[in-house]
Amino acid sequence: MSEVRARTLAEKVWDDHVVVKGEDGTPDLLYIDLHLVHEVTSPQAFDGLRAAGRPVRRPDLTIATEDHNTPTLAINRPIADATSRLQIDTLRANAKEFGVRLHSLGDVEQGIVHVVGPQLGLTMPGVTVVCGDSHTSTHGAFGAMAFGIGTSEVEHVLATQTLPLKPFKTMAITVEGTLRPGVSAKDIILAVIAKIGTGGGQGYVLEYRGSAIRALSMDGRMTVCNMSIEAGARAGMVAPDETTFEYLKGRPHAPEGADWDDAIEYWKTLVTDDTAVFDAEVFLNADELEPFVTWGTNPGQGVSLSENVPDPSLIADPNDRANAERALEYMALTANTPMKEIAVDAVFMGSCTNSRIEDLRAFASIIKGQKKADNVRVMVVPGSARVRIEAEAEGIDKIVEEFGAEWRFAGCSMCLGMNPDQLAPGERCASTSNRNFEGRQGKGGRTHLVSPQVAAATAIRGTLSSPWDLQAELADAGATSKAV
Amino acid sequence: MHAVSVITGVAMPLARSNVDTDQIIPAVFLKRVTKTGFEDALFYSWRQDPDFVLNQPEYTGAKILVAGPDFGTGSSREHAVWALRDYGFDAVLSSRFGDIFRGNSGKQGLLAAQLSEADIEKIWAAIDEAPGREISVDLITKTVSVGDLRLPFAIDDYTRWRLLEGLDDIGLTLRSEAEITEFESRRASWRPKTLPVK
Numbered sequence: 001m002s003e004v005r006a007r008t009l010a011e012k013v014w015d016d017h018v019v020v021k022g023e024d025g026t027p028d029l030l031y032i033d034l035h036l037v038h039e040v041t042s043p044q045a046f047d048g049l050r051a052a053g054r055p056v057r058r059p060d061l062t063i064a065t066e067d068h069n070t071p072t073l074a075i076n077r078p079i080a081d082a083t084s085r086l087q088i089d090t091l092r093a094n095a096k097e098f099g100v101r102l103h104s105l106g107d108v109e110q111g112i113v114h115v116v117g118p119q120l121g122l123t124m125p126g127v128t129v130v131c132g133d134s135h136t137s138t139h140g141a142f143g144a145m146a147f148g149i150g151t152s153e154v155e156h157v158l159a160t161q162t163l164p165l166k167p168f169k170t171m172a173i174t175v176e177g178t179l180r181p182g183v184s185a186k187d188i189i190l191a192v193i194a195k196i197g198t199g200g201g202q203g204y205v206l207e208y209r210g211s212a213i214r215a216l217s218m219d220g221r222m223t224v225c226n227m228s229i230e231a232g233a234r235a236g237m238v239a240p241d242e243t244t245f246e247y248l249k250g251r252p253h254a255p256e257g258a259d260w261d262d263a264i265e266y267w268k269t270l271v272t273d274d275t276a277v278f279d280a281e282v283f284l285n286a287d288e289l290e291p292f293v294t295w296g297t298n299p300g301q302g303v304s305l306s307e308n309v310p311d312p313s314l315i316a317d318p319n320d321r322a323n324a325e326r327a328l329e330y331m332a333l334t335a336n337t338p339m340k341e342i343a344v345d346a347v348f349m350g351s352c353t354n355s356r357i358e359d360l361r362a363f364a365s366i367i368k369g370q371k372k373a374d375n376v377r378v379m380v381v382p383g384s385a386r387v388r389i390e391a392e393a394e395g396i397d398k399i400v401e402e403f404g405a406e407w408r409f410a411g412c413s414m415c416l417g418m419n420p421d422q423l424a425p426g427e428r429c430a431s432t433s434n435r436n437f438e439g440r441q442g443k444g445g446r447t448h449l450v451s452p453q454v455a456a457a458t459a460i461r462g463t464l465s466s467p468w469d470l471q472a473e474l475a476d477a478g479a480t481s482k483a484v
Numbered sequence: 485m486h487a488v489s490v491i492t493g494v495a496m497p498l499a500r501s502n503v504d505t506d507q508i509i510p511a512v513f514l515k516r517v518t519k520t521g522f523e524d525a526l527f528y529s530w531r532q533d534p535d536f537v538l539n540q541p542e543y544t545g546a547k548i549l550v551a552g553p554d555f556g557t558g559s560s561r562e563h564a565v566w567a568l569r570d571y572g573f574d575a576v577l578s579s580r581f582g583d584i585f586r587g588n589s590g591k592q593g594l595l596a597a598q599l600s601e602a603d604i605e606k607i608w609a610a611i612d613e614a615p616g617r618e619i620s621v622d623l624i625t626k627t628v629s630v631g632d633l634r635l636p637f638a639i640d641d642y643t644r645w646r647l648l649e650g651l652d653d654i655g656l657t658l659r660s661e662a663e664i665t666e667f668e669s670r671r672a673s674w675r676p677k678t679l680p681v682k
């Protein structure tokens with residue numbers, strides 16, 4: 001037998017899904033294992049099927065949830081906004097007509113599509129996952145090839161369970177070392193994006209490697225992979241390991257019995273071969289990382305919390321300089337202001353980046369027994385109805401309410417403000433979501449992307465803060481009392 | 485998607501250049517949840533003017549749009565093609581198209597035929613003489629016939645083949661149906677299934 005070519009993780013998963021190999025520059029036809037559907041990007045896809053008289057080829061590989069438009073308060077009342085209601089009603093009618101499994105508002109499995117797939121055990125290593133949503137990259141945390149698609153492609157997958165695609169290039173992001181307490185997965189990915197830029201990953205699938213990634217939980221790995229898209233990449237992946245298998249075992253749709261053994265045997269082969277070559281490589285030292293925060297209007301415009309708002313006049317590239325100037329104007333920030341002196345009006349704890357149980361635990365552990373700063377509105381939105389129930393069983397809802405924050409129902413919520421959860425014009429928010437674009441959280445709203453830990457510390461102090469600042473305060477308090 | 489070969493019908497002139505997709509269909513219509521029924525949205529702002537060509541009785545039921553240069557530039561919205569199709573257009577003639585628009589047209593069965601600017605003007609002149617006249621667009625011979633005039637047009641071979649065969653993207657993929665079914669028969673039983681609900 002001829003020697004097998006050394007391959008990356010991404011190449012292995014890709015190769016195992018090629019139905020028809022493309023020739024002379026034509027795309028490969030790739031099989032899709034799991035198709036996630038939500039109400040915003042699916043209506044016209046179903047309508048296209050209807051017009052062409054086509055069925056959904058594999059309803060048993062398809063699952064839908066309502067998330068982008070759903071209210072997070074009074075979920076049993078009709079949705080007020082006409083466009084939102086229409087999209088939800090349309091998804092319900094389509095799911096019924098085409099035999100697609102749907103988890104509607106009020107259902108125990110309802111939630112953000114990227115939280116629901118993993119929690120049901122549907123997302124697993126070595127599978128292909130698509131969704132009409134760019135943050136589908138989240139699922140790559142399991143060693144899956146997962147990427148977002150447009151509405152025409154949604155229709156294509158519904159009809160054929162395949163997609164014609166050209167292979168992505170591969171980039172290794174190696175993060176070695178140990179994160180200090182208070183520094184999290186979110187800080188890793190924000191630092192990666194600040195390093196390679198919002199276009200740095202264009203055309204690539206990123207593979208996150210190294211000891212700092214291995215040390216992350218599945219929830220942390222999902223946070224990292226989630227924001228691959230903010231680095232411009234189509235997908236992000238982490239090779240599966242014991243952490244992955246541990247997470248999956250016993251979940252409702254995880255393989256069982258002999259299937260589980262077969263799966264594990266295959267999953268263990270899903271690592272990049274030692275001699276495989278990436279098209280690009282990036283290194284990051286985890287030891288040096290600090291809590292991170294964005295100052296501008298794209299996710300690459302970020303600094304460590306201990307730094308100052310950058311001075312655009314020191315930026316050499318004229319385009320970057322102009323961008324920074326525009327961003328500071330929109331964000332109403334002055335160059336050289338210490339990030340920690342920036343006061344916020346709101347804190348949003350949620351979104352597919354940071355709304356899983358561990359994120360809520362991290363947030364709750366910091367706010368426990370504290371009171372939120374006056375004048376700061378704090379909203380905590382679990383990623384799914386399940387996460388909400390799990391958190392309530394641990395008393396997190398009580399901690400949140402005693403802190404003075406709002407405990408909401410699951411959904412995308414203020415990540416994009418398609419529902420009533422929005423910033424008012426000019427309001428400034430520390431948000432655990434993934435996009436700080438102009439107006440993303442509400443027209444005129446100003447977003448600083450942060451980790452759950454930073455969100456918690458900021459909610460306590462009222463200014464952008466890291467958990468380290470709280471410890472400093474406690475230490476100061478200790479020193480004072482000793483002196484007395 | 486229907487196969488296209490020869491399109492014969494009323495030709496409507498649109499003597500404007502740089503008609504971008506926002507003019508073909510304004511953004512407010514993007515909120516809809518259907519993929520059809522956009523005929524009322526076509527050239528929405530312009531058609532508010534009773535003198536606009538779309539409102540002239542001679543052009544009722546027009547099938548062929550004869551447009552100025554750089555038709556379909558701007559945002560990538562597929563809705564621009566949907567609106568033209570839904571209104572009843574089977575072909576658009578222009579001396580230059582926006583790239584994405586031309587790609588989208590081929591995928592949705594709308595024939596985007598590229599003629600020289602001089603030939604477009606000849607067609608406009610012929611329509612001027614007899615508004616509401618029919619012309620013919622022959623995809624097999626790649627010619628437009630206007631009375632005795634025979635004018636050549638360009639279209640790439642791949643798109644032409646797809647239109648002649650009536651193949652949309654999905655139709656193309658379904659030509660590999662046997663391979664897909666065969667692949668599915670080998671799919672390991674541990675791989676995820678959403679049904680039955682567990």
Ligand code: SF4
Nearest residue numbers: 135351352412415416
């Ligand atoms: S939480 Fe935000 S980023 Fe995630 S799917 Fe919803 S809208 Fe998109």
